[in-house]
Amino acid sequence: EAAAKLWLMGCRGYFRGPEWAWNLFDIFCLLTSLVDFTVTQVVNAMGEGNTLDLGSLMLLKMLRLARLARLIRALRYPIFRELNLMVMGVVSGIRVLVWAIVLLLVFVYALGVALFRLIAEDPELPEFGTLTESMLTLFRCFTDGCTAYDGTPLQERMMRKYPQSFFVGYILVFMLVTVGIFNLIMAIFIDNVMTNQLERKQRWGREATARW
Numbered sequence: 001e002a003a004a005k006l007w008l009m010g011c012r013g014y015f016r017g018p019e020w021a022w023n024l025f026d027i028f029c030l031l032t033s034l035v036d037f038t039v040t041q042v043v044n045a046m047g048e049g050n051t052l053d054l055g056s057l058m059l060l061k062m063l064r065l066a067r068l069a070r071l072i073r074a075l076r077y078p079i080f081r082e083l084n085l086m087v088m089g090v091v092s093g094i095r096v097l098v099w100a101i102v103l104l105l106v107f108v109y110a111l112g113v114a115l116f117r118l119i120a121e122d123p124e125l126p127e128f129g130t131l132t133e134s135m136l137t138l139f140r141c142f143t144d145g146c147t148a149y150d151g152t153p154l155q156e157r158m159m160r161k162y163p164q165s166f167f168v169g170y171i172l173v174f175m176l177v178t179v180g181i182f183n184l185i186m187a188i189f190i191d192n193v194m195t196n197q198l199e200r201k202q203r204w205g206r207e208a209t210a211r212w
Helices: 002-016 020-045 058-076 078-092 094-119 131-142 154-161 163-211
Strands: none
Touching: 002 020, 078 094, 078 163, 094 131, 094 163, 131 163, 154 163
16 A cells, blocks of 8 residues: 555655655554564574564564554544544643643652651651652542551541641642642643644645645
């Protein structure tokens, strides 16, 4: 298929035409299959006395897994337009997610250092024994649940240990992260995705108009 398209369209039309990105992706899939086939034949030609196990070669596993990328080619057909929009939306929002991870990591690190310095020597709170444990505990409290290592609510233990300072600090930090940072990240992500999808639809409309 790639050879036929290259012969019909020529090098300029194939690599610089309107579908140059898909054509390059086809070349990548083709090269991956050729490398996989070559390595497989070389290993098989070594005979039974070779010390390499074909199923344990990490290179072959990665190459065979890369073959699944050929399914992405289906996204260029009109029937998968909505799926294409969703996939491209996720791709366009990756940069926002990266900066969101950086922002959250910096905040968790700063708060983790503070709690580690204040509570590290407390034997009743091993969740803050090291800086790594302190950061992981904070992240769990912001996401899947704030529990101690024994399964009891960590908020209750902290409340009994530090009744006055913990009450105010917990409310402020929890509201700042869950209501402030998380919702801000979600809003920026959605705005970025919607803007990119609108620009993509407008570009597709201009290309369709130009073809007609």
